[in-house]
Structure formats: structure tokens, C-alpha cells
Amino acid sequence: MSDAAAGALQVAVLVAALLAAQGPLGAWIARSLSSTRHLALERAVYRVAGVDPDADMRWPVYARSVLVLSAVSVLLLYGLQRVQAALPLALGLPGVPAPTAWNTAVSFVTNTNWQSYSGETAMGHLVQAGGLAVQNFLSAAVGVSVAVALVRGFTRSRTDRLGSFWADLVRTCVRVLLPLSLVAALVLLLGGVVQNLAEPTTVTTLTGGEQTLVGGPVASQEAIKELGTNGGGFYNANSAHPFEGPSAWVSLLQVFLLLLIPFSMPAALGRLVGDRRQGHLLLAVMGGLWLLAVTAVTWAETAGRGLAPQAAGAAMEGKEVRFGEALSALFAASTTATSTGAVNSFHDSYTAAGGGVLLLNMMLGEVTPGGVGSGLYGMLVLAVVAVFLAGLMVGRTPELLGKKIGPRQMVLVALSVLTMPALLLVGAALTAGVPALVGASVQDAGPHGLSEVLYAYASAANNNGSAFAGFGAATTYQDTALGVVMLLGRFVPVVLVLALAGSLARQTAVPAGAGTLSTRSPVFGVLLAVVVVVVAGLTFVPALALAPLAEALS
């Protein structure tokens, strides 16, 4: 089979598997989160916490619960890292320094999983499994909860209640993430992903050298890392490390896992609003843009343009032989289109065009298909923009899913859409404008150096977590600044989306009339895709022109 045919078949099989899985999983998510019964395990959790899972919350209460839980999570995770040396299974590692611990705590709680540390020499097994991996579950569950709360804003009428955050969070963990992770972890285990609590052991190699083998609870963490679109690797090399990504089929499975829940959320929406075609439309828009990105990155990496790739004969710097260009490009495009940020190859060494598409992928705002939950609420926010534009064009009051989009909704949506670009551009400009900061963190000279800065702030503001890893993030300034950007990039939109949900829930649903724009038609799909691309394009073209475009054309 030719290389191109094999690469295309990989994508085709992945698409077929995702198409087959998204419907049933979406239905399961919808059913789990609209259930009226509590499982025994869930009741036990509620009892220990002393929370009422049936408390129907107003949006400010829902938002406050999200924020306080996240704040407590950051504090606990920060503390765990700081006192690591005194904990069991610490492998003799010292406490994590304060700036790194702050950055890491924020990073995992915001579903970013940016890593300014090196897993194998910074984090013991207890912090990895009991701290970081727990936030992999919780941050993903927070995303689903907020998305479902927004959907309730559309489905409910004349109420100020959005449901119980406690029930949404715990049910997402117990009924969706945990069973999927268990199955995924067992398959990964069979594929050779490590799972033990061993101390690092040093062996004498075949040729008489020394090599220290570092094990750990990797398979359990790898499963939720992909499923929760988290992306924080157990090891520094992430899923490129053979203990995380031992073979090509395991890596392809990981791509499936990281796309699975984001691509199932439209089906969940369709079930929850009782209009499955609406779900199909969002899925088509998300999937179409994802496929475009996959095609573009695969083409760029296979063509292998650029000084170093051409000198080497192929763009294999930073890529593993078992994955090659095609599977590396597929993973890279998927990890940046979701908010995962796991990598099976290193993006900094991608061709200028390939790396540029990865950057653009994040700049679209992580909606193609985006993170677990956050992709759906991000896409719904952009759908509001699309119906607003359509309304302006034809002179009608815009409506989405039976709710009128008025000035209050548009203000909330506009603020939400502007948050990420503001954080990204201001953050990147601050670093790029201060020579001392450039000197401390930027590895490559010229346009590629600017790409490194843009990539870091795009990754943080979108809670992606992948990196042009030549960028030195482990300085006190970058640890702190990127931490602030991650925090604002996650929770400002969360609060605005919940406020939007609250304002929508209060309205009476308007029945669709003859003048209502159908938001299920292909025409609207095209309009929505154009909005996604144009909003990002208008914001970021100047920056992209100076960085990856300039490098690609030079």
C-alpha cells in the first residue's frame, strides 16, 4: 500500500469509528445528565461532601460553585506538589518550586495541562495519580456541566434555575468518564502502556551502558488524559514516549479517545433539545473544519518544506519512526482542534506551514470540536453570533433553538468571544515586546521565535496545553503569566456562558414561525463555519503573517 493510501485509510477508519460511537455516547451523556435517579456511589459522594444533588441552582449559584470548587482544587493541588517530599511514593523527589507548582495547579484545573515541568523528574506517583489525574477527571466534568447548563438555558422556559452543578459534575465523572477510562486504560495496558508503582531502576544496557527505567501509574492516567481532552503527559515526551505511546495502533486509539467525547457532545445536545438534526449540523461543522486541518497538516508534513526538513530529506525531526509523518500530523491536528494538547510528536519542529495550521487550530477558539464540554458551549456561543449576523442581513430578530437573541445575550456572547484573543494577543505582545523576556524564553530567532511566543499564549488562553516546546516556560515570569492567562481563559468564558444560560432560561420559548431562520439547514452550517473562521481570521491574521506565514514564505 502506498504511503498516501495508508495515511488516508488511517483517517477513514478513525472517522468511521467516531461516527459510529458519537450517537450512542451522546445519547448516554444526555440520559446521564437528565436522570432523576442517583446511583449508590453518587449518593455516597454527596453524603461525604454534604451537598444536595437536587438543589436546582440559579446561574450565579451554579457559577459560584464552579469557581469555588476550582479554587479549592488549585489550592489542594498546589499544596500536594509543595509537600511532595513528605508524601509516600514520592520517589525521593523534592517539593515542586512555587512558580511551577502554581502554574501546574492552574494548568490541570483549567483543563489546559500545560507542563512547565518534566514529569519523570518532578512528580512522584502520588501527585501524578492522586492529584494531577483527579483534576483530569474534574476539569473535563466541569466542561460538560457548563455545556449542559447552557443547553438547559435553551430548553427551559420562564425559570431562573439551571440544574445542580453537584449532580452534573459527579454524574459526568461516575457515569461517563470513569467507565470509559477504565475500558480505555485496560486496552492501553494490553497495548504495552506501563502501569506500576515501581521505583526507577537502573540497568546495564546491551552495549554496557546504563539506562534508568521509570515506571508509574501511566495507563490509568493516559486514558483520562485523552478522554478528558487534558493532555498532560506522565512523561516529558508525552504520548511520543514509548511507555505512553508504545505502538502506532495505540497512538491511533489515543487520537480516537481524545476526539470521542467532543464529537459526541453535539449528539447529546440533539437529544437534550429534542432536535437531533441540530446536533448533526453542529457535528458536521466541527467535523468538516477538523478534517480540513488534518488534511492541511498532513500535506505540509509529508511535503516537508523548509531548510532543515529538506536537508534531512523529510520532516522527521521530533517525530517517531513508528508514527511517521501521517499519524503524527493526524495526532497533532486533533490535539490542537480539541483542547487536549497531548502530543505524539513535537510541534516546534513542524514545517512552518504545518505548525501554522496547528496554531490557527487553537486560535479558532477550540470549537472544532474543542474540549470536553467547552467545545460545545464555545460552538453554541459562535452559533449565537451566526444567527445574529443572519438576523442583521435579513432584518429579523435573531433566534436560536427557540430563544430570542437580544442585546443582553449579544453583550455576553461578544465578551466571551473577545476574551481569548485579548488574553492571547496581550500576553504574547508583553513577552515579545520585552527583550529580557524574549532572551529568557525564546529559543529560535526570527519569525519562528514569534511563533513560539504566539503558540505558548494561544495554548494557554485556549486551555490547550501543547507547546512549541523550545519556548522556555519554566521561568518565574512565564509560569506566573501563563498561569493567569489559563485561569482567565477558562473561567471568564465559563461565567459569561452561565450568565447567558441564565438569561435564556428566563425567556419564554418562541415557536418557530415562517420567518425563523432554520439553524439546521446546510446554509446555516456554512454560515457558522464561516463565522468560526472569520472571527479568528480577522483577529489573528496580522500575527500569523508575521510568524508562520513569514517563515513559510522565506
Place this chain on the structure above:
Amino acid sequence: MPARATAPLRLAGACLRLLLALTLLLGVAYPGAVLLAGRLVPERADGSPVRVDGAVVGSALLGQAVPDGPDGDAWFHPRPSAAGDGYDPLASGASNLGPSSPELLALVEERRTAVAAREGVDPAAVPPDAVTSSGSGLDPHVSPEYAALQVPRVARERGLAEAEVRALVEGASRGRALGFVGEPVVDVLALNVALEDAAGPAAVR
């Protein structure tokens, strides 16, 4: 305290307890269950160790450094590595050098010259994986082309027939999974272990 002031504290307390309960479930019970399952496939769960005469010499999943210079000529060489001093699992990672980096360009040229000299071939015959470092720095594989390039040297150094060495390369080769997933590879450590078995350690200078 008035009720308004205690409410946020009560909320924080509830969150803390919720977090601890979920940590027990997701941070202890879940990885614990996978650990137990791992004991059913202990070799894989422990990183697929490779044993020679009963002693662990590495992992079937991880590449290993081979000495530079004449000492390494009897072995198949892996790809260049950016992990520490080379193939150091305590420092996994890539070079992260950009596509137009002069440093990377110089490294590629330098490696091409070195490999061509070692194998006694035209520099243009050196395949891409021989002059680039991998993502993990622990890549256990080389391309079939890079393995084939090394056959004459290894056969000469070990006093084996080239056909015999090529058969060993064949044994350490794997095609794409299911015919289309990933890329064809040659497992360097498995190949070197097989070389030792075939020739016996005495054959090594």
C-alpha cells in the same frame, strides 16, 4: 458570624470534602483497579523488560544508546537522540529546533557526514531518520532503509555473512499494523540482541 459571611466558607468546605471523596474514587480506586489488572499482564505493565541471560538489559519499548566510534561498529545504531546525553529516560524529549533553525541545519549536515563515513556510503544515501532526532529521544526503531544501510558494516565487523544479518533484520522488522496504521519499522534493540545470539559475545571485538 452572620449567615452571609459563613456561606462562602461552607461552600469551600463542601468543595473540599467533595474533592477528597472524588480523589478516593478517581485518584486511588481507579488507578488501583488498573494496577491490579496490570498484574494479569505483568510484563507489559512493567514496561516490557528485555532479558539477556536472565538479567534485564532494557525495555523492548525503549531505544538504547550505542557507543560512538569503533566500539559501536559491531552494533546497529539507533537514531540521534535529544534525551539527555542520548536515550536517557530521565530526560525524555525532543530537540524542539524549528524548521529554519541554523542549529538544526548544521546538526543534520554533521550527522549525514558522520553516518555516511561510518557506513562508507554516499551522503545522499543516508535516510531522514538517521539524521533527525525523535520526539521522545527514546525511539526504539529505525526505518528499514536505515537498517539496510547498516547491514554491510555490521556483517563485516562480526564476521557474519550479509545474508545472515539481513535475515536478522527481517526478524526484527514489523510492517504497518493491519497494513495501514503507522509506518514499517525495525526494532534496534531486538536486532542487536538477535545479533548477540547469532554470533555469540566472543565475536564482538
